[in-house]
Amino acid sequence: MHPLDIQFDDTSKAKYLQLAQSIRAAIIKGNLAPGTKLSSARVMAQTYQLNRHTIMNALQLLVAEGWLVSFQRSGYCVTESLPIESSVNSRGTPKLVAKPYQFSQQLKTPQTMELNQYRFNFAGGLPDLACFPHKEFKRAMSQIFNYLDVTKLHYGDISGVAELKLQIEHYLHKARNLKPADLLICNGSQEALFLIAKAFVGKGDFVACETLGYPPARKAFAACGAQLIDIKQDDEGLCVDDLKAQLECYPIKLLYLTPLHQYPTTVTLSPTRRLQIYQLCYSHNVMIIEDDYDHEFHYRCQPLQPMAADDPAGIVIYLSTFSKIMFSAARIGYICAAPEVIAQLTVWKQLMNHKNDVVMQLAVAQWMKEGGFERHLKRMTKLYKQRYEDMDSCLTALQAKGYPIEYIKPDGGMAMWVNFNRPVEHLKKALAQLGVYVQTEPEFYFKDGVRSLKPDKQSYIRLGFAGQSSEKMQQGLAVIIKTLYLSK
Known part of the structure; x- marks a missing residue:
């Protein structure tokens, strides 16, 4: 073998x-052909000024990986079974080219x-994270670690830890008059939606949605x-x-509602x-997905x-999330449905990711048990109500100034x-350049x-407050008004 140019x-x-990496690269490039001794x-130790044990370690590693074979008393050779000759040209450079990937479907990036790129953020479901009681929640998490049952860190509890499920059941009964027979904890409401889709939707099945909806x-x-x-x-909604007319035209399987x-x-x-709607869906054997994303x-x-x-x-599959109450990174959502439905969704859940973050689940359960969850919810409801009134007042004042603004106070x-x-098709991009994030009407239609x-x-904007x-x-509203009405 001619000495390789190796820089250590x-x-x-x-x-x-x-050394092993350099020899491996030489084999792949065709500089060391199959069968080369x-x-x-x-000799290699002298050539590269290395200890003989260093050389042996490199060669034995390449034997273990299958690049070299060792023969007693005759040394090391490049394995004959490598398909190197067919994958390089006469200059020793690879001929292989990338082929198209066979995805089941091509999804958009x-x-x-x-958030840090915007001065003003009107995202519709964005909580004020500065108001979250971080220290209080940290104490709940610390308490979990002080008394942690390590067996909960193993596989199991696919549908969620019992402590959190119990707290959510108590909360739903008290706050929403909902008595779930069973529930499934998910990594946010998006995983919940995907689980439901996997469990119920086959290729070509029909799903009904409101015209304007959650993308x-x-x-x-x-x-x-x-x-x-x-x-x-x-x-007034749907x-x-x-x-009724669409149910008579199509064998609709699911209806998604907010x-x-x-x-x-x-x-x-x-x-x-x-x-x-309930009676229609029952008579046509349609399941209802009720997404109650900000009930509080x-x-x-x-x-x-x-x-x-x-x-x-x-026939109702109910889902909700803690993302609007806490923060989206907590990744806690849940599904309530008939036991047979929960059982199937749990099987799909196991196939996807087996279980959620156990420590986060236990910490939230502890926080709820101690009353911190409800205290935080009351504070945020009071704060958001004030901001709700402030936005209403601001929009009313703009109307009084003659701007053609129309809305129904929710x-x-x-x-x-x-x-x-005013047309809003290109408004999102224009406002983004001015440091303002908004969601405009075109985003909420599904064209396919x-x-x-x-x-x-299309002239509506969803303004989160x-x-x-x-x-x-x-x-931020002043920037929007100037861009829509005062800019040329």
Whole structure:
């Protein structure tokens, strides 16, 4: 073997590893052909000024990896079984080229929101993290470690630790009149939606959604093979007559709803329509997914109890999240449904990631048990109500100044759906350059459905008020007004 040009200049890596890496690279490039006999360890030690044991360690590593074979009393050779000759050209450089990847479907690269790049953030479901009681929650987490049952750190508890499930069940009974037969803890509501889609949706199945809806939910259904059917909505929510018409046209399997604060329009679905929708879905054998993503924040009156609280047929799959109460990084959401449904979802959960963060679950359970959860919820409800009133006052003042702004003050939630009566197709990008984050009407339509009801005129903006101070909200609104009405 001719000596290889090896530079031992990586001080962070042992020399025998550097030697092995160089020989391996020479084999891959075709500089050492299959069957080539290497120099003896003594000669290599002299050539590279290394200890003989260093040489032997490198050679034995390459034998173990299958690059070399060792013959008693005759030394080391490059293995004959490597397909090196077919993968290099006459110059010794690789001929292999990348081939197209055979994905089941080509998904778009996700767009993530970097909060620190915006001075003003009107994200619709963004809590104010500065107000979270970090020290209090840290004490709850410390207490968990002081008395940790280490057996809980093993596999098991796929549906969630018993302590957290018990606390959530108590909370749901007290706050929402919901008595779940069983529940499943998930890594946020998005995993919950994907689990439901995997369990119920086959390729070509029909899923009905409100015309304006939550994009990640629609994407989860579509990724699992669903064909989406838009159902008309008005100022009172989902249109029952249109739902009936579509149920007669298509064998719809699931209906996805956000009945308390419709996403994104914030409309609360009336008890009458809820009952009509339930009866229609029952008669057509349709499961209802009730996404109650921000139930806690309702200001004008007590929030309506979930549809799942009165579900004698067991056709409602109820899901919610702690992301709006705590923070999204906690990754705690949950599903309540009939035991047979929870059982199937739990099997899918095990296939996906087996279980959630046990320490976080136990810490949240401890925090809830000590009363910290409800104290924080009361503080944030009071704060968000004030910001809700401040945004209403600010929008009313803008109307008084003659700006053509229209909106219906919602009963609750963390955002308002505002018609600025100006085209908003390109507004998001323009405002982002000015340090303002908004969500505009075009984002909430799904264009690839079987029935997509996207209007020509799009002039609404979803303005979140919870995640920033009232002062920042006013300053950000001033930038929006200037961009929409005063800029050329």
